[in-house]
Amino acid sequence: MVPSEAEIDERTLVSCSRNGDVAAFGKLYALHEQVIYRYAYRLLEDADEADDIRQETFVRAYQSLSRFRGDAAFRTYLLSICGNLCRDRQRQRQRRPEQGYGLEAPESARANAGAAMDAFAQKDPLHCLEQAARAATVWKAMRQLRSAERAILILRHVEGLDLDEVAQIVGCSRVSAPVRLFRARCRFKHLYLSLLQEEGEI
Amino acid sequence: MRRAIFRRNCGAIAPLLWDYASGALGSATPEAAPVTAHLQTCDRCRREVESYRKAATALTASATPPGGIPDRPGDWDAVRARIVAAGAATTVVDPIRRRANRPVFAGAMATLAGAGICAFAIQHAFQADQVRRQTAMQALQETAIAQAQQETSSNTLPDAPSLAPLAPLAVDADPCFLNLRTAGVFPIVVTLQNNTRGSIRADIGVEATLSPGGNRWSRQVDVAAGTKRRVFLYPSVTPGSGLSVQVNSPVVQKTITLSPAYTNDTYRAVALIGDHIGGLNPTGQNTKFITTSRYDSTRRYDSTSLDGWLSTAYYARPKDAPDRAVGYLTSFRTVVLDRGARTLDAAQWQALREWVIRGGSLVMLQASGPQAYGTDALPAPTDSVGAVQTPFGPSAPLRRSHLGMGTILYADFDPTQFAFREWGGFPRMWDNMRDMAAPSIAADTLRYASQDADGAAGFRFSREGRADDPFHATLPPMETIVYLFLGYFVLAIPVTFAVLRRTRRMNLAWVSGPLLSFGVTGLLFTVSDGLRRVPMSRRTSGVLVVPQGSREAEFQGTTELFFPQAGSYAVSIPGAQEISSGEMYSAGGGGSLRALGIVDDGTTVSVPHLNVANRTYRRLNHSQRVPWGDGITAEFAWDTEGHLNGVIHNHSGRTLANASIILPSPPAREKVRRTNPYLQTKVCYLGNISVGDYSITTSSPITDTSLRTENSISARVVASTAAPLLRAQLSGESFGPDLGDWKGQDSLVTVLMDLPPIGRAETAAASKQGGRQ
Numbered sequence: 001m002v003p004s005e006a007e008i009d010e011r012t013l014v015s016c017s018r019n020g021d022v023a024a025f026g027k028l029y030a031l032h033e034q035v036i037y038r039y040a041y042r043l044l045e046d047a048d049e050a051d052d053i054r055q056e057t058f059v060r061a062y063q064s065l066s067r068f069r070g071d072a073a074f075r076t077y078l079l080s081i082c083g084n085l086c087r088d089r090q091r092q093r094q095r096r097p098e099q100g101y102g103l104e105a106p107e108s109a110r111a112n113a114g115a116a117m118d119a120f121a122q123k124d125p126l127h128c129l130e131q132a133a134r135a136a137t138v139w140k141a142m143r144q145l146r147s148a149e150r151a152i153l154i155l156r157h158v159e160g161l162d163l164d165e166v167a168q169i170v171g172c173s174r175v176s177a178p179v180r181l182f183r184a185r186c187r188f189k190h191l192y193l194s195l196l197q198e199e200g201e202i
Numbered sequence: 203m204r205r206a207i208f209r210r211n212c213g214a215i216a217p218l219l220w221d222y223a224s225g226a227l228g229s230a231t232p233e234a235a236p237v238t239a240h241l242q243t244c245d246r247c248r249r250e251v252e253s254y255r256k257a258a259t260a261l262t263a264s265a266t267p268p269g270g271i272p273d274r275p276g277d278w279d280a281v282r283a284r285i286v287a288a289g290a291a292t293t294v295v296d297p298i299r300r301r302a303n304r305p306v307f308a309g310a311m312a313t314l315a316g317a318g319i320c321a322f323a324i325q326h327a328f329q330a331d332q333v334r335r336q337t338a339m340q341a342l343q344e345t346a347i348a349q350a351q352q353e354t355s356s357n358t359l360p361d362a363p364s365l366a367p368l369a370p371l372a373v374d375a376d377p378c379f380l381n382l383r384t385a386g387v388f389p390i391v392v393t394l395q396n397n398t399r400g401s402i403r404a405d406i407g408v409e410a411t412l413s414p415g416g417n418r419w420s421r422q423v424d425v426a427a428g429t430k431r432r433v434f435l436y437p438s439v440t441p442g443s444g445l446s447v448q449v450n451s452p453v454v455q456k457t458i459t460l461s462p463a464y465t466n467d468t469y470r471a472v473a474l475i476g477d478h479i480g481g482l483n484p485t486g487q488n489t490k491f492i493t494t495s496r497y498d499s500t501r502r503y504d505s506t507s508l509d510g511w512l513s514t515a516y517y518a519r520p521k522d523a524p525d526r527a528v529g530y531l532t533s534f535r536t537v538v539l540d541r542g543a544r545t546l547d548a549a550q551w552q553a554l555r556e557w558v559i560r561g562g563s564l565v566m567l568q569a570s571g572p573q574a575y576g577t578d579a580l581p582a583p584t585d586s587v588g589a590v591q592t593p594f595g596p597s598a599p600l601r602r603s604h605l606g607m608g609t610i611l612y613a614d615f616d617p618t619q620f621a622f623r624e625w626g627g628f629p630r631m632w633d634n635m636r637d638m639a640a641p642s643i644a645a646d647t648l649r650y651a652s653q654d655a656d657g658a659a660g661f662r663f664s665r666e667g668r669a670d671d672p673f674h675a676t677l678p679p680m681e682t683i684v685y686l687f688l689g690y691f692v693l694a695i696p697v698t699f700a701v702l703r704r705t706r707r708m709n710l711a712w713v714s715g716p717l718l719s720f721g722v723t724g725l726l727f728t729v730s731d732g733l734r735r736v737p738m739s740r741r742t743s744g745v746l747v748v749p750q751g752s753r754e755a756e757f758q759g760t761t762e763l764f765f766p767q768a769g770s771y772a773v774s775i776p777g778a779q780e781i782s783s784g785e786m787y788s789a790g791g792g793g794s795l796r797a798l799g800i801v802d803d804g805t806t807v808s809v810p811h812l813n814v815a816n817r818t819y820r821r822l823n824h825s826q827r828v829p830w831g832d833g834i835t836a837e838f839a840w841d842t843e844g845h846l847n848g849v850i851h852n853h854s855g856r857t858l859a860n861a862s863i864i865l866p867s868p869p870a871r872e873k874v875r876r877t878n879p880y881l882q883t884k885v886c887y888l889g890n891i892s893v894g895d896y897s898i899t900t901s902s903p904i905t906d907t908s909l910r911t912e913n914s915i916s917a918r919v920v921a922s923t924a925a926p927l928l929r930a931q932l933s934g935e936s937f938g939p940d941l942g943d944w945k946g947q948d949s950l951v952t953v954l955m956d957l958p959p960i961g962r963a964e965t966a967a968a969s970k971q972g973g974r975q
Contacts, residue, residue: 022282022285022286026278029276029278029281030276030278033278034276037271037276038271041271041272042271047271047272047274050274051274051277054276055277055280055281055284058281058285059284062281062285063285063288134260134263134264135260135264137260138260138261138263138264139264153261157258157262178217179217182216182217182220185220185254185257188257188261189253189254189256189257192256192257192260193256193257196256
């Protein structure tokens with residue numbers, strides 16, 4: 001497979017960064033920070049923490065660049081670091097539940113509502129409201145999934161990564177990745193549909 | 203082929219449904235074709251696709267655009283500052299490497315640490331306990347020493363010897379009898395001297411080192427402060443076995459080993475009890491006159507085949523005399539008491555009494571009746587049976603009384619005098635005295651008879667077939683079990699599985715699986731019906747001796763137990779003085795004897811944990827006292843025409859079957875000679891007698907016996923006859939542990955009762971005596 005121009009560029013940047021070129025790493029940061037932030041936010045559902053994780057991810061990535069073999073995309077490398085950090089953060093939360101897991105829901109709900117209002121201004125209002133409600137239900141279902149399942153669904157369907165990449169990020173083999181994905185999908189479908197039913201939409 | 207599989211198999215296309223529903227699969231791709239084909243045939247999967255479509259659309263829709271995420275611009279400067287501050291790219295940890303599962307690791311470490319702490323604590327506590335125990339022992343010892351010293355210092359003697367430190371609990375164990383050789387019950391006495399000021403509880407355990415299965419006898423005793431206690435135990439030994447006596451108490455643990463000697467010719471044994479027995483002491487030179495057998499002296503028999511007739515004598519200090527009849531049962535024919543035996547306590551007299559009732563032969567020296575020994579355990583009425591004519595003075599009167607199956611002979615002279623010992627006529631005199639003291643039925647004969655009778659009537663321990671098994675307790679045949687399991691594993695389970703799978707009701711397997719196993723269990727239970735139905739069962743058989751006028755009978759025999767199911771059972775026989783292991787047969791093999799842990803609480807002997815296999819028959823031999831109530835009264839008299847008239851009253855309503863009257867005669871040498879050497883008694887069966895009034899005619903002569911002394915010029919004839927016996931059988935009476943009735947046959951116990959003396963015998967004897975004189 002012939003690497004694309006962007007990939008060549010990314011590799012150059014990585015090797016420069018490895019030699020201590022902070023500016024090159026800055027370019028890498030600019031390229032990927034949004035992906036990392038989104039991923040962290042979806043996993044943690046807390047903007048502050050996601051921001052924090054984003055910063056931490058890049059610091060870690062830079063510190064351990066020598067370990068990055070370059071056989072995968074840099075994005076994959078970053079996402080797996082990010083996933084590990086998020087998992088640690090979730091464990092900390094579980095150990096210290098008083099640190100307000102309940103605060104996220106209002107925030108995301110507010111954000112969802114905000115997005116819906118934005119869309120309302122632009123598009124068909126009824127459709128937008130409906131879509132916002134759907135999205136809220138989706139994330140409600142996602143929240144009930146196990147974090148590994150949530151991660152795999154987000155990576156595959158929200159971020160749209162291919163299965164090989166997902167497997168590398170999640171840290172499982174290429175063979176077991178489809179199986180995990182299938183299970184996560186089944187669980188999600190089940191939870192989502194039952195939530196819908198509760199809300200009286202079916 | 204592949205299509206066919208897809209059409210059938212919903213599971214194989216399930217992973218594809220999401221992508222198919224969301225359109226990611228692409229409707230024209232080759233992967234999509236079988237899905238499409240399957241969906242045309244399968245309603246369920248179509249519904250599934252629909253639900254997947256909903257979920258997938260919703261998820262994708264909620265992702266684009268990334269709505270709902272608060273916007274936070276990345277802060278590159280902060281990252282840069284941290285990177286620069288941390289220096290060059292130096293890696294300490296691989297950020298991707300998964301961390302150790304910390305909770306598990308922490309848990310393991312905590313467990314290890316906890317185990318370490320526990321081990322340390324246990325070790326510490328153990329040491330502390332040992333130290334405490336040692337300290338307690340030292341304290342007890344010091345108390346005892348201080349007490350002893352105080353007593354010593356208060357002693358008026360000026361030069362009191364300094365005392366050695368006293369053990370808190372002085373323990374000693376000895377055989378009751380010196381020179382006892384036996385394969386059977388070996389009575390021992392354990393002496394416990396409490397030297398402290400508090401009561402001490404001690405556990406005594408006796409094990410025979412070579413006993414089959416390792417029987418163990420145990421007893422717990424409390425020793426009051428400052429007292430001495432003597433505890434008798436009656437373990438059984440096999441040839442060559444030693445005895446290990448363990449005494450465990452809070453202050454002392456001690457093991458004493460005894461080594462009983464063994465001989466197989468003990469049935470002519472004589473036990474001597476007394477402090478002043480002097481020349482009768484078997485350790486001295488002058489015991490020959492007691493131990494010499496008349497068969498040796500007459501030299502009429504082949505000495506090689508009669509080696510076993512040689513007698514031996516055993517010696518016990520009066521305080522060591524057994525306190526239960528079982529102490530005399532195994533080997534002894536005769537017990538001789540001298541004046542020292544006047545210190546026997548009530549329990550020891552009771553033991554002698556019970557032993558006599560069961561066919562003992564007791565000789566009491568220097569006494570004309572039991573009063574001389576100060577006991578009321580033995581019957582007072584005595585008959586004069588003559589006198590011993592010696593060259594050393596006036597003739598010594600001999601008197602005799604009967605009790606149960608046994609005989610007591612009172613000889614009012616002192617054979618320990620030097621002149622007697624040197625007299626050449628002693629062996630013969632002793633032989634005659636022993637003849638006169640012969641019991642109606644000897645104790646060991648009765649013992650063997652009780653076991654033989656049982657063996658003839660009871661369960662035969664044969665391994666072949668069920669012919670001898672009164673219960674027909676059966677396990678299912680092996681083929682049935684094999685077919686059952688084959689049907690379960692090869693037929694029932696796969697068929698159910700296939701059906702459930704075909705009908706797509708696999709979740710019903712949660713129900714069908716347990717149901718099937720319950721069914722198989724039920725079937726197994728049904729085919730093993732033969733084992734389940736059989737009850738636990740017991741039967742007792744043996745000999746019951748009822749002494750005249752007594753309300754207590756002495757039982758000796760065997761209880762057979764049948765256990766359909768394996769387990770550990772508690773067997774307690776009320777009033778038993780001894781339990782010993784009899785034969786055992788287990789249907790599953792393992793016919794060897796298993797260990798009996800015999801617990802003796804001083805009044806009752808029991809086996810709290812009798813371990814048996816499935817379908818086990820087990821015999822336990824035991825002897826015990828049985829309350830007899832008013833029992834049987836029988837009165838007989840000879841009339842002038844030689845008819846014996848009698849009445850048997852049965853007040854208690856018990857049924858006596860096959861009653862017969864036996865006239866035991868003293869052993870007549872010529873008649874006994876070529877018969878069973880065990881059988882010293884000639885018996886006359888007078889036919890079967892039922893309960894009620896009747897009259898018997900007998901032509902059997904009352905035989906006489908003579909007491910001859912070697913150098914008497916004219917033999918002095920003493921006529922005698924023992925009291926006639928009533929023998930009957932008792933069925934359905936409970937004598938054993940309460941386990942339920944024997945399914946095959948009732949308990950069958952032979953009752954032996956001594957009848958009142960019959961007048962004519964005495965008159966006949968008197969007339970003969972008069973005639974000879």
